[in-house]
Amino acid sequence: MKELFSEMRGAIMSTLILAVVCCGLYPLVVFGIAQVAFHDKANGSLIVDAGGTVRGSRLLGQQFAGEKYFHPRPSAAGNGYDAANSSGSNLGPTSQKLNDAIKDRVEAYRKENNLKDTDSVPADAVTASGSGLDPHISLHNAGLQAPRIAKARNITVEKVLTLVRANTDSADLGILGDAGVNVLQLNLALDK
Secondary structure, eight states: OHHHHHHHHHHHHHHHHHHHIIIIIHHHHHHHHHHHHSHHHHTTOEEEOTTSOEEEETTSOOOOOSTTSOOOOOOOSTTTTOGGGOOOOOOOTTOHHHHHHHHHHHHHHHHHTTOOTTSOOOGGGTSOOSSSOOOEEOHHHHHHHHHHHHHHHTSOHHHHHHHHHHTEEOOBTTTBSOOEEEHHHHHHHHHO
16 A cells, blocks of 8 residues: 555656646746747737837738728638638639639729739739738739729839838748738838
8 A cells, every 4th residue: 555655646746747847847948938039920920010009910911901002812711811710711623602702803803903804813812822811912913903002192103012022021941932922011011
């Protein structure tokens, strides 16, 4: 019996020590390192305006409407850019619902950007990303929206395109993926 209690005491002490180390000390050390070495990323890559108000994250898309703003990719995440419901639409290429939605989006995109019926529309302008939260649009998409925004803001297209270039993120590691324009950062730069 004494041997049983001795083994139980050792097991309980080991469990308590591991709980303190794994559930307390280790997370605190990782949190501390992240705050020191990767402060911006560890806190959500937030975009804060001059007044100290958080305007969003560089990593999550937001809905923008109106002629004077760049419009993001469509979102299938919950009620539009809902990070708690991040997901794609799960509609496949043979889905009539998806085909109808894309057809409607192409028509609306051409109309709002004064494009001809024969002008091509970038895929990212009419399809949601896999997460539904992608904050970027393609350079081609931004270029097609630039004249509408320049007209609505009464500025030159070149000035808008300069802001597009300033808010373009290059491909990861210089070779992975395509360059993309962060819509939130670009729209905030336009408002300045």
